[in-house]
Amino acid sequence: MALAVAGVLAVFLLYTAVAGRSTPTLTPSQVQGKSGKLAVVGTVVGPVRGDSHLAGGLRFRLADPQGRSTTRIAVTYRGDSPPPLFRAGRSVVVTGTYSGGRLEGTDIVTKCPSKYTASTPAS
């Protein structure tokens, strides 16, 4: 009974809190046809040009993670400097507004290397 009470309590409050607070999180191939505020998970494709602090912003493209599709989307990011791990080939999550085939990014999160990630050993 106690578990049921806890569950009901949690779900009720969840419902009231979650409504309207979630953000669509998509890959570049899923973004087509969408618009508005969203987050895009992808791999940074170079060249990376510009400066996030200037009006023109930092410009790059995003590809689907692990090359699942050939779709690329253009990103212009304006704001604080991107994280130090940001560069071509990195997995990132860019949050912003998507319209007209371009993502106007306001936040970039790079994957945190909290585990040893395997890469090809030097030969």
Added chain:
Amino acid sequence: MADLGRAALVVTLGLSVYALLAGAVAARANRRRLADSARNALFCSFASTLVAAAVLAVALARHDFSFSYVASHTNRALPTAYALSAFWGGQEGSLLLWLLILTGYGALAVALNRRLLRDLTAWVVPVFGGIATFFAFVLVAVASPFGTQTAPFDGAGLTPSLQNPYMVAHPPMLYLGYVGLSVPFAFAAGALLSGRTDERWIVATRRWTLAAWTFLGFGQLLGAHWAYVEVGWGGYYAWDPVENAALMPWLAATAFLHSVMIQERKGMLKVWNMVLVALAFELSVFGTFLTRSGVVNSIHSFARSSIGPWFLAFVVISSLFSLALIMWRLPLLKARTRLESALSREATFLYNNLLLVALCLTILWGVLFPILTQLVKGETRTIGRPYYDFFLRAFGLPLLLLMGIGPLIAWRKASVRALARTLAWPIAAAIAAGAALVAAGAGSSRPGLIAYTFSAFVLATIVVELVRGTRATGSVFALVARNRRRYGGYVVHAAVVLLAIGIAGSSAYSTTVERRLALGETMHVAGYSLTNRGVTVARKPNVTETRAHLAVTGPWSGSIASGNNDYVNPPEPSREVGIRTDWARAEDLYVIVDEAHPRTNLIYVEVLVKPLVNLIWVAGLVFLVGSGIALWPDAREQRRLVTRLVPAAP
């Protein structure tokens, strides 16, 4: 070498299967010699896993790159300590560590209880055997750490930010906690299978649960401190699925540690405790599924792998098994007594449990939300920090308040008048603290003010209890020695209060300013003035260090440097933050230089002033002290238990 490791794992798998099957047959048919044999198989499975672990450890220490695992996770330049820490760095090594701890814990827990709880341990052995069978199978058939290759000249190396002492200790701490939760689970399942559903399984595993809970809690704090000093984003917890994966079982175990006291004392909440112990265990395995399967997006770059479906299958099967066992034994799990009043210690513990489980389920919901929206709507939606922060306040603040009331309220039934009399001093202290905080300007954050006021209330209740007890015994040491469990618990409560103050202070009252600073320019943040004194570059054999130097005036005067390192092997950058702790003001000045241009001396800098953040780390130490007191062997308690348990044994 690799063949020896593989063979040892195959032996472990065989012994685990034998412990499972022979143990189950022996327990069911009450065949004592076969039960002894199954138990010995469990002991031997630890020995064979130890051999496999030794093989991997030697390969890591010797930089034997013919092991694919070693080549993928280390290189020649890596110091031996970090090379050895790669044992738990990769997926296969982590699983091997899990199996090693599991078989070690299982063997020790069964060995310690085999005489006193013979009837129960006969069923505990096959449960441990079943869990070990799963992990050994995954290691043998799906994710072996003993894959070989033609040895390359050098390995891939280790991400620089992981070359940190915290990362040597944090993962094994978490594993000791995760796997430790399998001990109470195995004994609970053993109690249900054997029909011995009295309190003996709880008494036998109390310290195991407490130790696992301590490792899990302290491990999380180590990870948080690593994030704070090394990752350099100014925070310590991001509500990421990987972080939540450790928090959820800890919350369930916290609820369990409280509710077992009610079962021990009153014979209530028997079903609830079985559910909690199963929930804590399942969440610990589910966390591995979450982080390894790639089904949820995490900022932590765990590799997607093929073990996800296996873990999901194990979680589903073991959950159904637990549920079926509880349903089967429901008639044996009836409470001896009933809740007499909503105003009693039992009721307070129940409210505490409901809030802890609600918080746990809330976090689980947040973690699963992207998967569920993908399944239902065909579109992944994530929920972020505001959601988690809201529920942390909604459930955490009442929990804080209950932490003060629970230990002081009477058992069975309390009157409002008696409770008010007992809590008079703590309430007065809380009101005084609240008024002082408002006068000091802390009213800008209502949750922060409530957290501080409740914290003052809880601390006052602890002081009142200690003063009252010391008066009776004559010495605080005698008092603690007389009831280590109770007073260890109070110290842990004090640690939680420090944690709450640290979290509230560093989140509700922190100041952040970002600026572009040319050479000689000054910025002002919360009473500090920081002036850009230029950028330096130091080139070393494996790293180029770029640092911006800032002169600081204000509450203290001096300099602080921050920038980034660019490593040659592995070719990775890392952010190097500048942190200066002012213990007199109990705050950190935290400087993140996002960009530093050596030619122009132009920098982009983010400065944070974080009040009371260091109380979070102090809380970790106090937490360890409190847990240590509660865990310390207690001859008096042991005598009480023997008197209580021996007559119950057949």
